[in-house]
């Protein structure tokens with residue numbers, strides 16, 4: 001039986017230096033979003049189940065992987081993805097009200113929950129950063145979304161990321177394609193998995209996204225969406241590709257890319273490492289969607305966005321050595337010797353107020369032990385106070401790099417520390 005005092009399967013504790021990696025990545029993401037004019041939106045971690053379980057959504061995520069629970073009369077679900085909560089909020093707060101403010105460009109970052117089989121790059125609680133540009137349809141917005149995701153991967157130092165892109169066309173094109181797929185797969189139904197039988201009935205596009213069947217022989221000759229796009233869908237897609245060319249973003253057209261969620265239309269994309277093998281490859285993925293805003297009651301407005309898996313991005317950056325953890329450090333370490341009461345703490349607080357990071361000893365440990373800690377924290381300045389210093393309100397200040405030490409009055413401590421740190425830069 002699982003030890004109840006360990007994290008649940010598929011979840012992780014992030015500790016110490018690993019957290020510093022996450023903070024770095026989060027900072028890069030926030031800075032990039034500000035440059036691209038995306039503002040943060042924070043929606044609840046759980047919603048009414050109906051927000052995610054929208055009609056016609058036959059994705060595995062919705063049908064099999066959601067953490068749903070009852071509380072009183074409500075059925076609630078931990079969010080498995082970001083888009084639907086954001087659209088719910090967009091409509092609830094009537095963000096569509098002023099056409100001059102469209103598109104609304106929003107981003108979110110936080111944990112998502114899916115009951116999947118845990119493996120490398122696949123967790124039950126994982127973290128996504130994602131964007132949504134809602135309320136305007138333009139190939140330029142699709143290109144900008146891809147560019148933002150790609151830029152973030154570059155800022156993290158990731159090498160060899162390519163974008164797979166496809167068009168699912170408009171409603172008419174998709175209907176024609178669905179019919180063609182049904183026709184094509186009919187004789188192969190016996191070879192397909194149980195889920196694909198359901199997909200065949202509900203949404204045959206989905207069959208192409210099957211992780212079990214996708215390498216089967218019959219998939220290779222399946223009809224391609226590109227033969228079913230009508231003229232306006234073709235034109236739209238051509239403009240997206242031109243935008244990617246003009247911005248120098250490396251991409252490949254993958255005409256079997258349909259993406260996991262049911263509400264996509266026109267442009268869909270997925271970013272993967274060039275040499276990716278295995279199924280946990282996509283680092284970010286998304287596309288344009290129609291109908292979702294309308295579903296929540298906000299009128300006929302399209303959107304485009306993507307979700308980025310932060311665990312996958314960070315794992316890749318660490319593997320590629322492009323992201324290093326920060327070790328804990330402190331500018332100043334305050335050593336107290338003998339009976340100095342709270343004098344050491346007073347100095348510590350005064351220097352923290354002045355803007356320095358300062359650590360001290362709390363347990364009256366030996367001089368040697370305290371020096372060892374200051375070394376571990378890589379402190380550039382060590383302040384030593386004993387009973388004499390406490391009595392005449394001074395301190396010994398040691399410049400670690402220069403190996404010099406002087407007696408300094410309390411009132412001049414901050415200035416002295418500042419000078420030493422500046423000299424060390």
Ligand code: ATP
Nearest residue numbers: 121122123126260280282283284285307308309312
């Ligand atoms: P996959 O094909 O890997 O199952 P998906 O199509 O289910 O991905 P999306 O719903 O589009 O993924 O989510 C966007 C991104 O979130 C993915 O590209 C991936 O980086 C990340 N992601 C999705 N599910 C998980 C998970 N269980 N654990 C970690 N990251 C995930």
Ligand code: MG
Nearest residue numbers: 060061116260
């Ligand atoms: Mg999935």
